[in-house]
Amino acid sequence: MKPGRCWPISPLSGILTVFAIWTLASVSLMAVDYRIEASLDTKSRMISGQETLSWRNDAEVPVSELQFHLYFNAWRDKNSSFLNSNRVEAADFSDWRDGDWGSCDIERLEVRYPDTEQSGEKEAVDLTQQMEFIQPDDFNPQDRTVVRVILPQPVQPGAELSIAVEFQTKVPRPFARTGVRGDYYFLAHWFPKIGVVEADGAWNCHQFIQTEFYSNFGDYDVELRLPSGWKVGATGRLTETRPQADSTVIYRFVEEQVHEFAWTTSPHFLEFSRRFEHSSLPAVDMKLLLMPDHVGQEDRYFAATEATLRLYGEWFGAYPYGHVTVVDPAYGSRSGGMEYPTLFTGGTRWLNPAQSGSPEGVTIHECGHQFWYGLIGNNEFEDAWLDEGFDTYSTRRVREAEFQPTFLVRRYFDGFFPVIFRDLPASLRSFSGLGGYYSTLKLDEMSKPSWKYGPASFRQDSLGDGRVYRGGAYGVNSYTKPAMMLLTLERYLGWETFQKGMSTYFERFKFKSPKPEDFFGVLEEVSGENLDWFWEETYRSSNIFDYAADSVGDTLGTPWTIVRRWGEGRFPVKVQVEFADGEIRLEQWDGRDRWHRFAYPGKSEITKVIVDPDEVLALDTRRVNNTWVRDSEEKFAARKWAIKWMLWLQNTLEMFAFFS
Amino acid sequence: MSVFESLQRGIRLANRSKRIIVWILLASLSLVAVPTLILSAAVEDSLGKSEAGQQLAEGYSDRWFQEYNEQASGLAATFSPTLTGIGAVLDGYDGIVSEGVSTGSLAVLGIGLAYSLLWVFLAGGILTVYHEGIGPSFAQLLTFSSEYFGRFLRLFILTGITYLFLYRTLAPGLDWLVDELSREVIDERIAFAWTFLKWIPLLGVALATNLVADYTKILLVLERRRSVLLALLRALRLVWSSLGRVVLLYALLFLIGSLGFFLYWLIAPGVSDSSWIEVLGVLVLGQLFIVWRIWVRLTFYASQLELCRSLR
Numbered sequence: 024m025k026p027g028r029c030w031p032i033s034p035l036s037g038i039l040t041v042f043a044i045w046t047l048a049s050v051s052l053m054a055v056d057y058r059i060e061a062s063l064d065t066k067s068r069m070i071s072g073q074e075t076l077s078w079r080n081d082a083e084v085p086v087s088e089l090q091f092h093l094y095f096n097a098w099r100d101k102n103s104s105f106l107n108s109n110r111v112e113a114a115d116f117s118d119w120r121d122g123d124w125g126s127c128d129i130e131r132l133e134v135r136y137p138d139t140e141q142s143g144e145k146e147a148v149d150l151t152q153q154m155e156f157i158q159p160d161d162f163n164p165q166d167r168t169v170v171r172v173i174l175p176q177p178v179q180p181g182a183e184l185s186i187a188v189e190f191q192t193k194v195p196r197p198f199a200r201t202g203v204r205g206d207y208y209f210l211a212h213w214f215p216k217i218g219v220v221e222a223d224g225a226w227n228c229h230q231f232i233q234t235e236f237y238s239n240f241g242d243y244d245v246e247l248r249l250p251s252g253w254k255v256g257a258t259g260r261l262t263e264t265r266p267q268a269d270s271t272v273i274y275r276f277v278e279e280q281v282h283e284f285a286w287t288t289s290p291h292f293l294e295f296s297r298r299f300e301h302s303s304l305p306a307v308d309m310k311l312l313l314m315p316d317h318v319g320q321e322d323r324y325f326a327a328t329e330a331t332l333r334l335y336g337e338w339f340g341a342y343p344y345g346h347v348t349v350v351d352p353a354y355g356s357r358s359g360g361m362e363y364p365t366l367f368t369g370g371t372r373w374l375n376p377a378q379s380g381s382p383e384g385v386t387i388h389e390c391g392h393q394f395w396y397g398l399i400g401n402n403e404f405e406d407a408w409l410d411e412g413f414d415t416y417s418t419r420r421v422r423e424a425e426f427q428p429t430f431l432v433r434r435y436f437d438g439f440f441p442v443i444f445r446d447l448p449a450s451l452r453s454f455s456g457l458g459g460y461y462s463t464l465k466l467d468e469m470s471k472p473s474w475k476y477g478p479a480s481f482r483q484d485s486l487g488d489g490r491v492y493r494g495g496a497y498g499v500n501s502y503t504k505p506a507m508m509l510l511t512l513e514r515y516l517g518w519e520t521f522q523k524g525m526s527t528y529f530e531r532f533k534f535k536s537p538k539p540e541d542f543f544g545v546l547e548e549v550s551g552e553n554l555d556w557f558w559e560e561t562y563r564s565s566n567i568f569d570y571a572a573d574s575v576g577d578t579l580g581t582p583w584t585i586v587r588r589w590g591e592g593r594f595p596v597k598v599q600v601e602f603a604d605g606e607i608r609l610e611q612w613d614g615r616d617r618w619h620r621f622a623y624p625g626k627s628e629i630t631k632v633i634v635d636p637d638e639v640l641a642l643d644t645r646r647v648n649n650t651w652v653r654d655s656e657e658k659f660a661a662r663k664w665a666i667k668w669m670l671w672l673q674n675t676l677e678m679f680a681f682f683s
Numbered sequence: 684m685s686v687f688e689s690l691q692r693g694i695r696l697a698n699r700s701k702r703i704i705v706w707i708l709l710a711s712l713s714l715v716a717v718p719t720l721i722l723s724a725a726v727e728d729s730l731g732k733s734e735a736g737q738q739l740a741e742g743y744s745d746r747w748f749q750e751y752n753e754q755a756s757g758l759a760a761t762f763s764p765t766l767t768g769i770g771a772v773l774d775g776y777d778g779i780v781s782e783g784v785s786t787g788s789l790a791v792l793g794i795g796l797a798y799s800l801l802w803v804f805l806a807g808g809i810l811t812v813y814h815e816g817i818g819p820s821f822a823q824l825l826t827f828s829s830e831y832f833g834r835f836l837r838l839f840i841l842t843g844i845t846y847l848f849l850y851r852t853l854a855p856g857l858d859w860l861v862d863e864l865s866r867e868v869i870d871e872r873i874a875f876a877w878t879f880l881k882w883i884p885l886l887g888v889a890l891a892t893n894l895v896a897d898y899t900k901i902l903l904v905l906e907r908r909r910s911v912l913l914a915l916l917r918a919l920r921l922v923w924s925s926l927g928r929v930v931l932l933y934a935l936l937f938l939i940g941s942l943g944f945f946l947y948w949l950i951a952p953g954v955s956d957s958s959w960i961e962v963l964g965v966l967v968l969g970q971l972f973i974v975w976r977i978w979v980r981l982t983f984y985a986s987q988l989e990l991c992r993s994l995r
Contacts, residue, residue, distance in 0.1 A: 118862065205867040291869065316870045353869035373871035431745070433765040435777040436882075439875050442773065446953035447764050450745035633734075647750050650734040657727050657736035663962050664739060665723035667954070668762050670969035671771035672715045675791065676798040677976040678775035682846065682893055683799035683839060 054081050054239035055217055057284065062248035062271075063194075068122070068203050070192040074214055078184050081239075082224040085177035089134075089186065090157070090228035091170050094212035095127035097231045098195040098202075102165035104158070105199075108233040114198075125195025125202065129154060129215055132172060135185040147187070148175055160230045160474060168231040169218070188215050197357040201285075206253075207314075207353035211285035211363055212236065219402075219536075227402065233497060234474045235403035238282040240534050246275045249288050256312045256348040257286035258364050278344070278365060280534055282400050285363035287312065287350050295321050299329050304336040308346040314353050316373045320382065324349055324369055327386035330425045335394050335417060338522055340529040342393055349386065360385045362392030372434075376443040380422075380429035387426075388418040398533040406539055407473035407497070412505020416513075419451050419506065464644065466496035469504060470539070470563045476500060508561045510641035511594075515557075516550050524549040557594075561642065566592035568642045570614065572632040572651035582629045583622040584651070588614055594640050601631040609636075629653070684993035686932045693936075693986025696813050700981050703809060706821065707977050708970065710801055714794050718758055725759035726751070741957045758790045768951040771969075772944060779889065780882050803839045806984070807831025810904040813985050814992075834903055837911045842896045849888050857881045894933050897983065898922055901991045925994050932990050933983075940979040947972050 061072035080086045097105035101116060132154060133147045156167045178184050192213050194203045201211045218228025219239055227237060249255055251270045259278030266272050276286070292312040299307040309332075311324050328349055332342055348366040352359040359370030367389035371382035391414045401409035422429075431447040434440065467476050476496040513521040528537070528545040539562065547554050560566055569590035576583055586598055598610040604627040612619050612634075623629070632651040635643065643649065684692075729751045730736040738744035748764055755762065766774055808828030812819045819827070861881045865874045898918035899911070908914045922929050952965040 118866075205869040207869045289869070314869065316872050354871040354874055355865070356869065373875070431765055433770065433773075435773055435781070437781050437878050439871075439878065442765075442770070444765055444768070444770065444953075446768075446955060447743050448745060450749065631734075645750055647729070647733045647735045647747050648731060651732050652734055652737065653732075655730070655732040655734070655736040656740040657730035657732060659959070659962075660730060660736045660739035661723045661727035663956060664726055664762070665719050666962060666966050666969075667767045667771070668722050669715050669719040670966075670973075671766040671774060672718060672791065672794070673711050673969070673973050674771045674976070675775050676711055676714065676795055677973065677980075678778070679795040679799045680802045681980060682842070682889070683802045 054079050054219075055241040057214075057241060057243050057245070059214060059243070059245040059284070060248075061214070061245070063208065063250075063288070065206065065208075065250055068194045070194065070210070070213060072190050072192065072214055074188045074190070076186040076188070076217055078186055078217060080178040080180055080182055080184070080220060081222070082220045083180055083222050084224035085179050086174075086220055086224055087177040088171055088173045088226070089184075090218040090226040091129070091172075091188075092212065092216045092218060092228060092231065092236075093127040093129070093168055093170055094216070094231050095125045095192055095195065095201075096167040098125040098198055099167060100124060100165075102163075103168065104161050104163045104166040104230050104232045105168070107163070119196065123196035124193070126191075126193045127213070127215060128191050129170065129188055130191060131187075131189040133187045134174065135187070136176070136178075137183050150174075158230055159226075159228070160232060163230075166230055169228050170215075186217070190215050197355075200358055200361045202357070204353060204356045207287075207289040207291070207356055209285075209287045209350070209352065209356060209358035209368065211361065212283070214284075227404070229404040229474055232474055233476070234407055236283065237402040237404050237536070238400070240280050240282050240400060242277075242279045243281060243284045244275070244277050245284055245286075246273050247286060247288075248273045250290075253288045253290045254292035254294060254312060255286060255288045256292070256310065256350055256366060258284045258366050260346055281344075281364035281397070283363050285366055287358075287366075287368075289314075289353065291315055291353075293318065295325075297325050297329075299332050301333055301336065304333070304341050305343060305345060307332055307342060307344070309349065310346070311349045311351065313351045316354065317351050317371050320351075320371055320375065323371075323377075323382055324351065324386055327369075327383040327426070328390050330421055331387045331390040331393075334421050334424060335391055338420070339394055339417070339526050340398075340533065343398075344393075347390070347393065349390070351382075360389060362389045362396055364397045365393070367392060372441070374439065374441055376432065376441055378429050378445075379432045379441065379443055380426070380449060383426050383429075384418065384422060387421045388414055391417050391421070394529065399529065400534070400536050401538075402536055404474050405472040407501035408469055408505035409537065409539065409542065411501040412503075412509065415502045415506035416509040419510070422451060463495050463499040464504065464567050465565045467500055468563060468565045469500045469508075469561065471500070473497065473501060504561070504642070507642045511561075511639065512546070512554075512557070514637065514639040514641065516546075516552070520550050521546075560592050560594065564592075566590060567644050568592035568594055568640055569645050569648070570594075570596055570634045570640065570643055571645070571648040572598075572634050573618065575629045575632060575651055575653070577628065578622075581622050581624045582626055583620055584629055584632045585618055585620050586612060586632070586634050587618045588616070589648075590644065592642065594642070596635040596640060597637065599631075599633040599636040600629060603627040603630050684989065686928050686935065686990065689932055689990035689993065690935055690982075690986045692989045693982050693984075696985035696989075697978055697981040699818065700809070700812075700978075700985075702818070702821075703805075703812070703824065703981065704974055704977050706824070707801075707805070708974060711798065711973060711977075712970075714798055714801075718790065718794060721758055722762060725755065726762070729754070741955075743954050758788050761788050761791055764954070768953050769948045771951075772947065772972075780886065799839070800836075802980075803835045804828050804832050806900055807835050807904060809981065809984055810901060810988060813988050814904055831900075831903060834909070834911050834914075835900060838896060838899055838903075838915070841911070841915070842892055845892045846889065849885070849892070853888060854885055857885060890933070890937075894929065895919060895922055897987050898929070898991060901984075901988050905988070905991060905995070921991065921994060925990075928990065928994070929987075932986055936979070936983050936986060939982065940976075943972070943975045943979065947975075 056077045057074055059072060059074040061070050063070050097103045132151050133149050135147050150172045154170050154172045157169050157171045158166050196202055197204055201209055216238060218226050219237055221227050243259060248271050251272050255274050257276045258281060259276035261274060262277050263275035264272060291314060293315060295311040295313060297309050299309055309325060309328055311321055313321055336342055344365050346365060350368045352368045352370055359368050361368045369382045369386040395413040396410040428448045431444045431449050432441050435442060524546040527549055528542055532541060543558055567590040571587045571589055573585045573587040584600060594614050596612055596614050598612050600608045610621055630653045634649045735744050735747040739747060743764055805828050807830060808824040811827040861877045864877045868874045895918050898921060899915045902908060902917050903914045952968060956962050956965050
C-alpha cells in the first residue's frame with residue numbers, strides 16, 4: 024500500500040489497525056478467517072486494503088509455504104493465462120485502454136507464528152521479499168494469478184498462523200463477472216485470497232484460467248469505505264454504518280461460515296426489501312438492489328428468489344444465513360448471473376415481456392447457488408459440475424414447478440425490442456441450457472478436472488439476449504450433461520429416493536467441500552443400489568445416449584418392431600408398443616445390444632412404438648427418434664412449416680426488391 | 684401538381700397494374716418454390732415417423748426444433764420458428780438497422796439477388812407503362828423492360844456500391860461511435876438513445892439512396908436518357924430543388940406501407956393451423972401481404988413518376 028494515497032488514515036494508524044484486528048481474527052475454529060478493511064477510490068478506480076487472516080493448517084502434515092490467489096491479475100494484460108485460455112481465445116480487446124486493465128498487488132505480507140512456550144510474544148516476520156509468482160497449471164511465466172511465499176518455518180498440523188497483507192487492487196473494465204462500468208462497481212475475488220491446503224499438505228491453488236473458484240469456509244469481517252450517498256450490497260449482514268468527515272462512509276459487513284466476500288456499490292441502486300417466511304424453514308430477509316431502468320421488475324426478482332428459497336429448502340435443506348442480497352446488474356456490466364455467498368446477481372433488460380423466462384431463470388439459478396456452491400463448497404476448479412450441474416438440474420425443477428409456461432422471445436433492432444411469440448412455448452431443454460449439447464458432448468469426459476476441459480467455440484444462448492457463455496466442453500460437462508444425468512437418476516430411482524439422497528448429501532456435506540465420490544456414495548447408500556455402471560457410462564465417459572424406435576413391419580402375419588441403440592451409452596429402457604386393437608404392451612429392454620426385435624405372433628397391426636415412454640433417460644440426445652407412429656403427420660407438418668418459411672423468404676425478397 | 688395529387692394518381696396507376704402484380708407474385712413464387720420444397724424435405728426427414736410430426740402439425744415442438752437446429756446446415760439452417768407470423772416481416776426490417784441485410788445462407792442471398800435483378804429488369808417496363816398510360820401485355824412489358832435493362836443494371840451496381848459503403852464503412856463507424864458513447868453507460872435507456880441516433884443516419888442514407896435511385900430510373904425513362912451518370916446528377920438536382928415535396932411524398936408512401944405492416948401484425952397467423960384448409964388460409968393471407976408489398980412498391984414508382992413529371 025502507498026500510505027496516504029488512497030487510504031485516508033495515517034501510515035502509523037494503519038499499521039496499528041492491522042495489528043489491532045490481528046488479535047480479533049484468530050478466535051474462530053474455521054480454517055481461515057478474514058478481517059478486511061478496504062477503501063474504494065472512485066476516481067482512480069483503486070481499492071486500497073489491508074487484510075488479516077487467521078489461517079489454520081488442516082493438513083495432516085506440516086506446511087512450509089503459503090499460496091494466494093490474486094484473481095484480478097487475470098486482467099493485468101493480454102499475457103495472462105485467463106486471457107489466453109481456450110474459453111476466451113476469441114475475445115476482442117481492441118477497445119480496451121490503459122486504464123481498463125485490472126490488477127491485484129500485495130504490497131506487504133507478514134506472518135506471525137502461534138505462541139509457544141519457547142517463543143513467548145509473537146513476532147511478525149516480513150515475507151514481502153520472499154513472494155514469487157508460480158504457474159502450477161500451465162507454466163505460463165506471464166501469469167500472476169498465484170503467488171507463493173516460503174515460510175521461515177513450517178506450520179504444524181492444527182496450528183494457526185496469522186497473516187497480515189496490505190494490497191492494492193485496480194478495478195478493471197468488466198470482462199468476466201467483476202469490474203466497474205460508469206459508477207457501477209461489482210467486486211468479487213478482489214482481495215488476495217489464500218488457497219486451500221488438502222489433507223496431504225499439497226496446495227490446491229490453481230491459476231485463474233477458465234473455471235470458477237475454491238476456498239475454505241471461514242468468518243468474514245469486512246469494512247468498506249465508500250463515497251457518501253452510494254448504495255452498497257455485500258456478502259454478510261450490515262452491522263455498522265459510520266459516516267466519516269471526508270464525505271465517505273464506512274460499512275461493516277460480518278458473516279460466518281462463508282467462503283467468499285463479494286460486494287457492489289453504485290449511487291443509482293434502488294433498494295427493495297421483503298421477507299421470506301415458511302412454516303418449516305428459517306425466515307430470510309431478501310434485499311434487492313435494482314437499477315432504475317428495471318423498475319417494475321422487482322416482483323419478478325422476488326418471486327423467483329422466494330420460490331428458490333422455498334423449494335430448494337423443502338427438497339434439499341434449509342438456507343441458514345437469514346438474509347440474501349439480489350443484485351440487478353447494470354447494463355453492459357458483464358456481472359450478471361453470478362453467485363457469491365448470501366449475494367448473487369440476476370440480469371434483465373429494460374423491455375422484458377412477462378413469461379419470457381428471464382429474469383426468473385437466472386435468478387433461480389443464481390439463488391440456487393446459495394445451496395450448490397454457497398453451502399456445498401465443492402472445488403469448482405476441478406469439479407465444477409458439482410455445483411453448476413446440480414444447480415442447473417434444480418433450476419429446471421423450480422421452473423417446471425412454478426414458472427411455466429414460457430415462450431420464445433426474439434429481440435429486434437440491435438436487441439432493444441423484444442417480441443414474444445405466445446404460440447411458441449419454449450421447452451425447458453432450451454431455457455435450462457439443456458439443448459445444443461449433442462455436438463459438444465464428446466469433447467471431454469465429465470471426470471476430467473474442469474480446468475483442463477478442452478477447447479471449443481462459444482455458443483450463443485437460446486434467449487437471444489446477446490450474452491455469450493457456456494462454451495464447449497466446459498459448458499456441457501459442467502452444466503448440461505450433469506443436469507441431465509441427475510434428471511435421469513431422479514427418474515430412474517424415483518423422486519422420493521432421489522430427493523432423500525440429495526437432502527442427505529446436502530446435510531452431510533454442507534459447509535464442506537465434497538468430491539464426486541462423496542455424492543456417488545451417498546446416493547448408493549440411500550438407494551441401496553450399486554450405481555457404478557451408471558457413473559461409468561456418464562461421469563467417466565463421453566458416451567452419448569441415443570435410443571430409437573427404428574422400424575416396424577409384419578412378416579407372415581406377425582407384427583414386429585426393431586428398436587435400436589445408436590449411441591455408445593447403455594441404459595435399460597422400457598419399450599411401449601401399441602396395437603390397432605387398442606392393446607398396449609410394455610417391454611423391458613436392457614439396452615445393451617445395438618438392436619432388439621420384438622415380435623407379436625397373432626397380434627393386430629402395430630400403430631405406435633415409444634422407446635423410454637416415461638423419458639427416464641433424460642440423457643437421450645435425440646428424443647424425436649424415440650417414437651414411431653403409423654399415422655404420423657410428418658408430410659403435413661413439413662409442408663405447413665415450409666409454407667411459413669416460404670412466407671419469410673418472400674418477405675425477405677421484397678426487402679431486397681425495395682432497395683434494388 | 685401537389686404531392687397529394689401525385690399520390691392519388693400513383694395509387695390509381697398502381698391499382699390498374701393488377702396483371703403486373705400477378706406476374707411479379709408468380710415470379711416470387713417461382714423463385715421460392717424449389718427452396719421451399721428443399722426445406723420441406725429437410726423438416727420431413729428430421730421428423731421421420733415420429734410423434735413430433737403430430738405436434739408440429741398441431742402447433743410447435745421446441746424439443747424437435749432444438750434437435751433439428753443442432754444438425755441443420757445450409758438452407759435448412761435458415762429455418763427458425765420465430766420467422767413465423769410477424770417474425771417473417773420483422774426479420775427483414777431488423778436486418779436493415781441491426782446488421783445490414785441478413786440472409787443466413789448463400790442460397791438465400793442468391794435468390795434475393797435474382798429477385799432484385801428481376802425488379803431491376805421490370806422497373807423500366809413498369810415506368811414506361813405508367814408514363815405511356817397503357818395496360819401492357821406480358822410481351823410489351825418485356826419489350827419495354829429490356830430497353831432499359833442495361834442502364835438500370837448499371838444503376839443497380841452504383842446503388843449496390845453505395846449500400847456496400849453504408850454497411851461496410853458507415854455502419855461499422857457508427858457502431859464504433861455508439862460503443863464509444865455508451866462505453867460507461869449503465870442505463871439501457873441511454874444506450875438505446877445513442878443507438879437510435881445511430882439509426883437516423885444509417886436509415887437516412889439508405890432511404891436517400893433508394894429515393895435518388897428511384898428518380899434516376901424515372902428520369903431515364905421520362906427523358907429517354909442514355910447516360911446513367913447524367914440521369915443520376917439530374918435526379919440529385921431535382922431532389923435537391925424540390926426536397927420538401929419529394930421527401931413528403933416518400934414519407935407518405937412509407938406511411939402507407941407501414942399501415943399495411945401494422946395491420947398484418949394484428950392478423951398475422953401463428954402456428955396453430957392444423958388442417959389443410961387452415962394452412963391454405965395462412966398461405967393466402969401471406970400472399971395477400973406480399974401482394975400489398977408489391978403494390979406499395981409500384982405505388983412508389985407511380986407516385987414519384989407523377990411528381991417528377993410535374994416538377995420537370
